[in-house]
Amino acid sequence: xxxxxxxxxxxxxxEITEEIDHHGSEKIRRQADNEIERYVPxxxxxxxxxxTFMDSAGIGMLIRQV
Amino acid sequence: MKNKYDNEMxxxxxxxxxxxxxxxxxxxxxxxxxxxxIEEIADIKTAVxxxxxNCIIHGYENTEGIIKINCKIDKRKVIIEISDxxxxxxxxxxxxxxxxxxxxxxxxxxxxxxxxxxxxxxxxVESILGLGTKVxxxxxxxxxx
Numbered sequence: 730x731x732x733x734x735x736x737x738x739x740x741x742x743x744e745i746t747e748e749i750d751h752h753g754s755e756k757i758r759r760q761a762d763n764e765i766e767r768y769v770p771x772x773x774x775x776x777x778x779x780x781t782f783m784d785s786a787g788i789g790m791l792i793r794q795v
Numbered sequence: 796m797k798n799k800y801d802n803e804m805x806x807x808x809x810x811x812x813x814x815x816x817x818x819x820x821x822x823x824x825x826x827x828x829x830x831x832x833i834e835e836i837a838d839i840k841t842a843v844x845x846x847x848x849n850c851i852i853h854g855y856e857n858t859e860g861i862i863k864i865n866c867k868i869d870k871r872k873v874i875i876e877i878s879d880x881x882x883x884x885x886x887x888x889x890x891x892x893x894x895x896x897x898x899x900x901x902x903x904x905x906x907x908x909x910x911x912x913x914x915x916x917x918x919x920v921e922s923i924l925g926l927g928t929k930v931x932x933x934x935x936x937x938x939x940x
Contacts, residue, residue: 750844782841785907
């Protein structure tokens with residue numbers, strides 16, 4: 730699992746690749762928390778286009794961010 | 796003595812989150828001998844991931860324990876048993892309700908059993924407080940036309 734991000738005009742986009750499970754979701758949560766705190770964006774987008782597997786850990790991670 | 800199933804495998808892993816992907820990929824590889832569709836394999840992988848995660852987070856509460864995985868093939872049916880000897884579930888019926896979680900602080904969605912139930916054909920959960928939990932899931936792999 731990898732997570733990268735891009736910020737422009739208060740729009741923060743996270744691109745997640747490969748698999749999201751309980752093991753990897755903690756890393757996503759940590760990085761998302763850090764960058765949201767740093768950029769204070771108006772909108773946050775999670776791009777799951779390159780995700781090949783996701784279980785309920787991914788849903789839990791998203792619920793928390795909302 | 797002849798095994799009553801067409802095939803069987805056993806896997807024991809430590810309750811470490813890095814083993815979640817190993818467990819689901821191994822079960823998916825075993826099930827692949829029935830020539831499932833990509834969707835059927837994704838269903839099995841997701842259900843196994845949920846069950847193994849439950850053992851780690853709820854059964855052993857992130858302490859070290861053994862997770863046992865037994866897979867059998869009976870004609871077109873895959874039977875997967877995943878068990879721990881952790882703390883057990885007080886009320887299985889409540890635990891199976893969608894969005895119910897005892898660990899909301901850990902960002903759990905409470906969707907684990909719901910996903911297992913939806914993605915597999917059958918789900919049976921046996922649990923004894925203080926002794927552990929065994930989840931049995933079955934899925935029939937359709938014959939490819």
